[in-house]
Amino acid sequence: EPMSNIYFPDTKSKAVFAPDGPKPKFLVDTPQFKALVVGLEAGQQIPVHAGEAAMYHFLAGEGLMTVDDEIFDIKPGVTVITSGGARRGMNAKTRVVFLACKGG
Secondary structure (H helix, E strand, C coil): CCCCCCCCCCHHHHCCCCCCCCCCEEEEECCCEEEEEEEECCCCEEEEEECCCEEEEEEECCEEEEECCEEEEECCCCEEEECCCCEEEEEECCCEEEEEEEEC
16 A cells, blocks of 8 residues: 655644543554654653554653653654563653654
8 A cells, every 4th residue: 555645844733632642643554654643732641551663753842751661851853762562651741742653
């Protein structure tokens, strides 16, 4: 299945913010590859969970990201890459926007 959208001039504007938690917006969703943009309001979190290998690139905001036993500061320009099976989670100090990608 070909990807229909390959160019996103303003990725941050695609983020969806909701009072009840993150609402990931898929930019690409194929069996082989997924790319999504996620918005978190200040104080929201993604609970620590195990997942497949993934890359997270932060476009806006500040917070903390947990990967296994490490905690990283997140801010615009930071990239975190997790291996398959690694436990990861996030806490937003301010409104956060990030891009996440993973293989299928």
